Amino acid sequence: MSHLFDHHGASGKGYSQPAPVLPASELSLPDTLVRKQAPRWPRISEPEMVRHYTWLSKRNFGIDTGFYPLGSCTMKHNPRVNEVIAQLPGIADIHPHQPEHHLQGLLSIYHEMQYMLEVCAGMDQVTLQPVAGAQGEFTAVRCIQEYFRLRGEDQRTKVIVPDSAHGTNPASAAMCGFEIVEIPSRVDGRIDLDALRAVADETTAVMMITNPNTLGLFEADILEATSIVHDVGGQMYYDGANFNAILGITSPGLMGFDAVHFNLHKTFSQPHGGGGPGSGPIGVKAHLADFLPGPIVKKRPIVGDEAKHAVDDMWFGWYQPTHSIGKVQQWHGNAGAIIRCWAYYRRYGNGLKTMSEHAVLNANYLRHVLHREAEAAGVGDMIVDGAETKVAKHEFTISLEPAKERHGISAMDIAKGLLDMGYMAPTVYFPLVVPECMMIEPTETESKETLDTFAIDFAKVLQVDAETLHAAPITTPVRRVDEVYAARNLCLRHPYDDE
């Protein structure tokens, strides 16, 4: 084990600093504000520090390490040129309060990204400000809330979400002050139109839904759902978590949605970074555009001597929507993430459809070979489809319920067994509507060979006896971690000796 807080080197400098421009003795603080006890941080030299973090990194699994079929998370390869671009001083060393003529390059990229996302989603206006998918949801629902307030429709206090929705949907709507109405999904995982009709009325503000849904199925009845909500005067919100399945094939706009968020860290390859940063721009139809958080980038013809600062024959400027809800992040969104995603989209351009086709191809292919290899190994009856369907979209679900009932092997056991085979485990126990669920999303950046091998290895894990699987994983840096112990014996920071 390497422990950061075990380092107590005498010099205590991991990097040297030049002398201050005035000696410390010339600085003055109010007596009440002089720090009395220095933070008990480690004292570590650079070589020790580099080794510590390298050691930690080797105890972590990333896409670069191996196949990462984590459903709902779109763990695609992160092109490295994007990282190089994001370190250029023209993005790393710029301040959002600099004047427009200092930032024409950035603004032109923002404008291009707004346009690209509008085109892909079939929306009229995009803002890049929200910094995560959940924040995008919150922002869009806030905009719709203000839209209704301005129209005097204060009675619209409810937001409808399917029971298979991501947890962020109800959480975001509740943060805006809405009451949540959850409707059950049909047994095949798709939206229950009768259940929707039963709850949609003049108190409905928004319905939040993702399509393909969280089971990876396309909601073929989406136009019907949209008209049910629109007929009672409500708005349709598209959760873009599963956007990777449909780029260039269909769009939320064509499906009748009024607002959408994008997870740039899923669809457009901003690295997930162990849980962030992300970027969650939103797009809306024209009637909601005035409510978006500002500023948004607009372009206009060049005036006077602006040409000497321009990057184009147009001038890019910040613009504040008339009835803007204000800000949801203090600056202009996660600019560094937006630059990476711009570099990513440029790779595909008008060929983004090919990206989605391959995501769907890989998911369906893996679904097919997974069952094939399980059958061939004589364990085909241990898994069933999470939902009946001819084709899945970018991800699919399977249920380990038969394995659980017959052999006492749970989805979690299989997940841990896969870790021993050198894979990241798929998402387990989500969506809740599928018992012993495993949700698998290979993404378009995995080769056929990887998918074939994974299917064979998956079948091998299915053949392992229950006792062995209960003990898995055994090859990982630690074995099963006791989460109950963690919650009962809270240790949320380094315990210093005197504590």
Add this chain to the structure above:
Amino acid sequence: MVDQLPNLGREAEMLATMGMSSMDDLFSDVPDEVRIQGLLPLPDPQSEEEIIADARRLLGSNVALGQRVSFLGAGLYRNYVPAAVFQLITRGEFLTSYTPYQPEVSQGMLQAMWEFQTLISELVGLPIANLSLYDGSTAAAEAITCCVRVHTRKATQKDTVYVSELTPPDRMSVIENYCQGAEIKINMLRHNPDGTVMLSSAQDAAGSCGVYVEQPNPIGVLDGGLPLLKEIIGQNTALIVAVQPVSLGLVEAPGAYGADIVVGEGQPLGSPITGGGPIYGIFACSKPYLRLMPGRIVGRSIDVDGKEAYCLTLSTREQHIRRHRATSNICTNETLIALMGAMHMSLLGPEGLRDLAVRNMAACTLGKQKLSAIKGVHLPHASSHHFQEFVLELPGKASECLSYLDGVGIVGGFDLHRWYPAQPNWLLVSFTDQTKSNEIELLAAHLEVWVASQGVTA
């Protein structure tokens, strides 16, 4: 795109395996009415070389602050971040991992975030820290909604908080957006002419759910009166202090003077300013807030062999478990940037942090000496202490002064008229460890020229 799709050209083979003949078969469930016809109206795909060339051209046209002499801060500060941080952060095991839901293969990031929690906890003087929120403004907003959840039952001013009137409008707007759903009433906490908190106004806040102040505050003042606040507002009113973390190398940790929640823009530790994001928000608190706080938390545990191991804990507060009753909707956060912060803090150590704080404050002190000597400019808060920025009151509009300075290659600071409409002549000048003496002299010389051009005779 060819380089990103390993199965390009093998579609037929894969489709045949599934008994399909065309890519369209994969989308047989998408009704014709919602199909996009033709190609997206976007440019042709580019190669990596073309993309990087365009990026260099467009981003190269931005004015990076390192190319200029800069005194622009106002919430984001250009401290030097050591090279090891940038090198280590590109390790694919960190960069390309997801939230550590499978702890057995995520020990590296989990332990690094547990260490981050410890570093922040020690820095601010509170026992608990989460592993980051989006930025300082959302951390402030989440702290305020959190304190209402904890205190409103016993509060005499229910669902009410007091927020410093100096809070920049953009930050305030974030706070308002986060508070409106819970119908939280936001009152203003007043400040004295010297920039410090008006203690009589703080008395009005007693019995409310919480008070939000910043240290140093948005006009750069270090407020020696803040240690009195907790006693004034009382035990059932949360004291929320937003900090510039580097300042805590010299300035007392808010936990030591009774702060219940400490938030802040973590950026100056570990991260370039990056146009304002991705950066990371600090959130730390005392025990009574633990079960109602937002964000992810790592706990130290054991594995089945009794070996030390780490995992996410207290998840029942979070959206993926609690759904609409969650303490926050946050899911994706700023883990990787927090990791950069942890690396920077590790390299600094306690003495290095103090040195860094001294360098920031020394530049500011020198700036104060040089700029206050200019005839015709005036420091409205001269009697107060400043950490790294202060207000200059000019004999004309700050916006015009900034344009003049821009013309001579100086980014002169921030026009406070954008925050405080009653102050067209206030310029906020900021200093960091990167500010050199000769740069301060250059600013002073040009300010003198500009002031003279305003026809001021002192």
